[in-house]
Amino acid sequence: MEGLGEKTETRQGWMGLLARAPADALARLWEEAGLGMPRHDWLRPPETGAVMVRGRAGATGDAFNLGEMTVTRCAVRLADGRDGHAYVQGRDKAHARRAALADALMQGAEAAVVRDKVLAPLAEAEAERRAARARRAAATKVEFFTMARGED
Amino acid sequence: MYVAVKGGERAIDNAHAWLAEARRGDTSVADLSLAQVREQLSLAVNRVMAEGALYDPDLAALAIKQARGDLIEAIFLIRAYKTTLPRLGYSRPVETGAMRVMRRVSATFKDVPGGQILGPTFDYTHRLLDFTLAAEGAAPEAAQAEAAAEDLPHVLGYLDREGVIQPEADGGAAPGDLTRAPLELPADRALRLQALARGDEGFLLGLAYSSQRGYGRNHPFVGELRIGAVAVELDIPELGFAVEIGELELTECETVNQFTGSRTQPAQFTRGYGLVFGQSERKAIAMALVDRALRWKELGEEDTGAPVQDEEFVLAHADNIQATGFLEHIKLPHYVDFQSELELVRRLRREAAGASDREAAE
Numbered sequence: 409m410e411g412l413g414e415k416t417e418t419r420q421g422w423m424g425l426l427a428r429a430p431a432d433a434l435a436r437l438w439e440e441a442g443l444g445m446p447r448h449d450w451l452r453p454p455e456t457g458a459v460m461v462r463g464r465a466g467a468t469g470d471a472f473n474l475g476e477m478t479v480t481r482c483a484v485r486l487a488d489g490r491d492g493h494a495y496v497q498g499r500d501k502a503h504a505r506r507a508a509l510a511d512a513l514m515q516g517a518e519a520a521v522v523r524d525k526v527l528a529p530l531a532e533a534e535a536e537r538r539a540a541r542a543r544r545a546a547a548t549k550v551e552f553f554t555m556a557r558g559e560d
Numbered sequence: 561m562y563v564a565v566k567g568g569e570r571a572i573d574n575a576h577a578w579l580a581e582a583r584r585g586d587t588s589v590a591d592l593s594l595a596q597v598r599e600q601l602s603l604a605v606n607r608v609m610a611e612g613a614l615y616d617p618d619l620a621a622l623a624i625k626q627a628r629g630d631l632i633e634a635i636f637l638i639r640a641y642k643t644t645l646p647r648l649g650y651s652r653p654v655e656t657g658a659m660r661v662m663r664r665v666s667a668t669f670k671d672v673p674g675g676q677i678l679g680p681t682f683d684y685t686h687r688l689l690d691f692t693l694a695a696e697g698a699a700p701e702a703a704q705a706e707a708a709a710e711d712l713p714h715v716l717g718y719l720d721r722e723g724v725i726q727p728e729a730d731g732g733a734a735p736g737d738l739t740r741a742p743l744e745l746p747a748d749r750a751l752r753l754q755a756l757a758r759g760d761e762g763f764l765l766g767l768a769y770s771s772q773r774g775y776g777r778n779h780p781f782v783g784e785l786r787i788g789a790v791a792v793e794l795d796i797p798e799l800g801f802a803v804e805i806g807e808l809e810l811t812e813c814e815t816v817n818q819f820t821g822s823r824t825q826p827a828q829f830t831r832g833y834g835l836v837f838g839q840s841e842r843k844a845i846a847m848a849l850v851d852r853a854l855r856w857k858e859l860g861e862e863d864t865g866a867p868v869q870d871e872e873f874v875l876a877h878a879d880n881i882q883a884t885g886f887l888e889h890i891k892l893p894h895y896v897d898f899q900s901e902l903e904l905v906r907r908l909r910r911e912a913a914g915a916s917d918r919e920a921a922e
Contacts, residue, residue: 416801424791424804457648458614459805460737461792463757463835464653465749466728467714467814471653472735472750474757475613475837477792479648479805493799495648497792497806498616538660542707545662548678549705552670 419511422527426510427496429530431503438506441525443518446509451483451491454501480504486512583628597621606809606838607631611880612638613739613758615808615837632760632880639881652793652802656812656835657714661788663839666715668781668816674712679787680839715784716814716831725816725829745872752854752875753847757836759878761843767868768849776853776866780815780832787811787839811836813844817852819859830859850874 426434458476465472481495482504492512494504513522584591598605598621608620612635619638627633663679666672678684680702719725735750738758743751756764771777789809795802813834821827832852834844853868867873877883 420801420803427803427805428791428807455646455648457646458642459648459792459794460650460739461615461808462651462653462735463656463753463810464728464730465753466716466831466833467656467812468730469728470731470733470735470750472753472757473650473737473739474654474754474835475610475615476642476645476647476739477615477806477808478619478645479794481648483798493796495794495796495803495805498618539707540704541660541662543704544702545677545679546707547703547705548663548680550676550678 419514422514423494423507423511425527425530425534426494426507428534429503429507431496431498431500433530433533434503434506434526437526437529438510441521443509443513443521443526446513447487448484448492448509448512451485452481454480454482454504456480456499456501482508484508484512486516488516490515583626592625594618594621594625597624603839604629604631606840607761607843608634608638610837610840610843611635611758611760612642614638614642632884636881636884649794651805652795654790654792654808654810656786656790656810657711659712659786659788659790659810659812661712661786663787663841664712664784665786666782666784668783669715669718672715672718672784674710712786714814716816719783719816719829723828726819726831728831743875745875747871747875749851749855749858752871753833753835753851755875755878756834756847756850759847760880760883761840761846763878763880763883764846764850765842767853767874768846771849771853771866771868776856776864776869778832778849778852778856778861779818780849780852781817782845782848783814783816783831785811785813785841785844787841809838811838811840811844813841813848815845815848815852824860830855 457479459479460476461474462471463474464470477497478499479495479497480499480501480503481493482501483494484492484505486492486509490512492508492510492515494507494511496504496507510522510526513519514527598617601621601624602617604624605617605620608623608631609615609617611631612620612623614620619641620634623634623637623641624631626637661677661679663681664674664677666676670676716725720727733750735754736748738751738754743755747755772780787809789807791804792806792808793802794805811834813832815832815834817830817832819825819828819830830852832848832850832855834847834849834851836844836847850868853866854871854874856863856869863869
């Protein structure tokens, strides 16, 4: 994302992390962090729907519609007026609610707790999942060697 | 002709109760969990997501269990469920160049930067039944190696920079959407790709194979096949910026095809493209071959009359839910239609018999 400013980029970072996180891992970390259920009103109650995913012809050409994915979204307003938004993959409304609350809490005094106790462990687990896959892929990389060269 | 009749409710209820019992099978065998289907029959789950055109592994696993493993029935369940979901938006086009790959091979360049990464493939297995799987055992662990933090550029990018392959640039047009407007012919490539991406794997496999055997031949090489995870970004209007809403596993196939040039273009390679939900490489390769064959008109190639070149034939028959709906409906009661046909045949036979009696009398 170009030209949106550092603040927006940071927010995009945690919103994406929360969307990609396994719902049960988020629930467990939320519990362990003692964040409870901050009082909030719904700006938009949780709603499950579909987003049409697009690809590009030839990877770089014209866009086309590939197929849909399930997504759950919601938006909350905390008692002090902070808003939190979430769009998360799948159909788990509790996941969307926690992601929206985390988004709201990250914009105030609780940011440090959420960052250290929820976001950092989620990011670490995601990085390890990705690295484990990358290491397995690397082990299947072909090392070519020439046995003999035909001379006919 | 359709005539409403009543009756059969009890028989139908009991048939469905038996279906439920048969679905469960022998109750002394443990019930199948959705997590087991999702984790251990993952390629079936992938096929249901691809042809159901809805990425949700848990839902696909449920559909497979409910359909007793009949994948087309499972796809039908997913398509029906999908109609109940509100559409929340269209994603930005996924960047397959930034894919976190678990498999990436090229059949055209041995020494491609980033290397040939085989991933969890059936290729090079001996296709011998493995009876150790019949016994419960611990899962073997995959080998690991240090992963280089390098980008994996698209292989066809190298041909593109040399100018020897047809470029693929974004014209910026919003693509049509088959789920919102019925297919009209001729269809542009975006609509064709959408129809192929959700099309039946077996049908596309047969068509692609026919093109390899000479029916609309276009001589493909698999320039690159890659499988891995890509992020999906959605513009959020209420926020004014885009966020990642999740991650999908996709299979992408890019073919390189001979093109000897035309009156207006010098010789260069052309492309076919396949992109499919999940790990579905047979489908992705078949899609790329069929995509390329359907481009004959824009490339000024000859129409050889091959089925794979016939856009209407391909697009109108690729959807297995449309196909099975029409095919299977003929087993449902057609009593009245058939009665009228039976009456007609009897009358024609009576008339013919009457005519020959008269001839005999003359």
